[in-house]
Amino acid sequence: MLKDILGNHPQIKVIDYMLACPFNELTKQQLAVGSEISRSTLDKFIGDFLEYGLLCRKGSKYVVNLESVYIRQLNLMLDELIRREIEIQEQLPEDVGDKLTDEELDEMLTELPDEVDLDKLEFEIESKEYYSFSSDKTSKNSFDLSLI
16 A cells, blocks of 8 residues: 555565565565565665664564554554545445355355465566666766666
């Protein structure tokens, strides 16, 4: 949900994913795949997240630092966004055609996902990342790197 407000940047994707599952201990690969970024992109800024106290390390795994002032503020922001979305959804007319029977709902909830190949998924994510470079014409030494 943070991506909708703050943008589709890799750092926001990671924070959004970690806040969605704050008690999970995840490896770098799990964190990258779950955030839909490449592991090499994650490696560029995960040290900053540790330094600022957004994440904590537990051996080779990472977990959200729920004690962090930043994380608490982001959680408050998410709470407000969720409240707003609930209010919007409550105002929408109920669509009678979207109701599932108990049997359909049970079947949908008991389906087991196929085994996920994290390496393959990471490769697919990396192949979708594109970078553009542009330089500021007024300054000879500056450039802008953007993830498209």
